[in-house]
Amino acid sequence: MTTSRSAPPPGAVAEQVEPRSWPAVWVLGLGTFLFVTTELLPVGLLPSIGAGMGVPLGIAGLVVSVYGGIAAVSAAPLTSLVRRLDRRTxxxxxxxxxxxxxxxxxVAPNYLVLMAGRVIIAFAHGVFWSTTPAVGTRLVDPKSAVRALSVVLGGISVASVVGVPLGTAIGQAANWRVAFLVAAGVGLLVLVAVLALLPPMAARNGGSLSAIPKLLRNGPFVVAIGVAALTMIGHYLAYTYVTPYLEAVVGIPPGLVSVLLLVFGAAGVAGNFLAGGAIARGLRRALLGGVGLLAGSLLVLSAVGAGSAVTAVVLLVTWGLSYAALPVCLQTWVLRSAPEATDAASSVYVAVFNASIALGALGGGLAVESVGVAAVTWVGGILVGAALVVVVVTRNVRRTAG
Known part of the structure; x- marks a missing residue:
């Protein structure tokens, strides 16, 4: 007796999961890590960049904000433009x-050339981030999709809490130009690894710009994007000023702040990979836990952090743990809410995420100037708390997270 397999539907292309697929997923995670690290790399090097380029500190900072703005604005149209290209290519x-x-x-001889180099990467940034989540989930069995997503998006969380301090250390030990050279060298290695490990993959479910108006009428998708915006603005409003907060409010000696940020990063790495298992048990529960813990950490830190350094350190750990879990939860929610246009949905999410970083940093600056650095945790906590309320009361989450 012979067995037969049902034929795929007309026009469908069968994709085989090969033994090399998981290494390819990890390479994609390294790619996202490198893009986000590159975006934020100048943050710890601004004084030396400003001095080297002969521009004021505020002007030097534009290499970060202009990058973020271009990545946010260009993500959707450029992702749509390349939606038919083979994913590996x-x-x-x-x-x-x-x-x-x-x-x-x-090697930039002046500030304008430096900015040009940053702009080149910014145009690629949004497309890479928009494309890799869907590619990562296609490289593995469907039952392992959430785990693959946590690996791919883990690069985003780890870059924020590990990549940036590492880049700063390289720049301070040698020269800020060396930090960019190292990023270029690692990028070349990742490029070779993508060509070696990623199989040819036809574009699928990309969605064009015309899909975006439809997405904006998709209730679960709009709720997911709104929660992402509130959460990330709240986080970056506080995180942008975490160093002066720890020094001025909690009373941590400056020499220990970098150590605590590494602890924050280690908690973030753990949170990112714990998120995969949590999502497998229920996306709604994972969202409630992650957003709730982040809001609670910020608000409790605001209330009692100044009175106890030990308590503040514990809350810093729970902050890092909860924040790093959220990009995986939120991206999973976005992809599930728009399965027919995954790349278009991801491009909108990337635009909102990058805009939220900029708005959070701007809001934190306004809070510091008008109230004081102590305000960043409670203002950020209120915004994240508002996101928690949205998750609790909306029924759209139940429809896509079940």
Whole structure:
């Protein structure tokens, strides 16, 4: 007796999961880590960049904010433009732009050339981030999709809490140009790994710009994007000023702040990978836990952190743990809410995420100037608390997170 397999539907292309697929997923995670690290790399190097380029500190800071603005604005239209390209070819090309942009930044003779190098990478940034989540989940069995997503998006969380301090250390130990050269070298290695490990993959469920108006009429998708915006604005409003907060409000000696930030980063790495198991048990429960713990950490830190350094350190750990779990939860929610246009949905999410970073940093600056640095945790906590309320009361989450 012979058995037969049902034929795939007309026009469908069967994708085989090969033994090399999981290494390819990890390479995609390294790629997202590198893009986000590159975005935030100048943060710890602004004084030396300003001095080297002969521009004021505020002007030097534009290499971060302009980058973020371009990545946010260009993510959706550029992702739509390349929606039919083979995914392997596309990701390799985007990594090539990252390498080129970092090389230009490293050898820039003046500020305008430095900015040009940053702009090159910014255009690639939004497309890479929009594309990799869907590619990562296609590389593995469906039952392992959430785990693959946590690996791919883990690069985002780890970059914020590990990549940036590491880049700063390299720049301070050698020169800020060396930090960009290292980023270019690692980017070249990741590009080669993508070509070696990622199988050819036809574009699928990309969605064009015309899909975005439909997405904005998709209730679960709009709720997911709104929660993401409130959560990330609240987090970055506080995190942007975490160093002066720990020094001035909690009373941590400056020499220990970098150690605590590494502890924050270690908690973030753990939170990112714990998120995969939590989502497998229920996305709604994972969202409630992550957003709730983040809001609670910020608000309790605001209330009692100044009175106890030990308590503040514990809350810093829970802050890092909860924040790092959320990009995986939120991206999973976005992809589930728009399965017919995953790339378009991801591009909107990327735009909102990057805009939230900029708005959070701006809001934190306004809070510091008008009230004082102590205000960043309670203002950020209120915004994250508002996101928690939305998750609790909306029925749209139940429909997509069940």
């Amino acid at each position: 596309l990701l390799a090309a985007l990594l090539g732009l990252l390498v080129l942009g970092n090389l230009v930044s490293a």
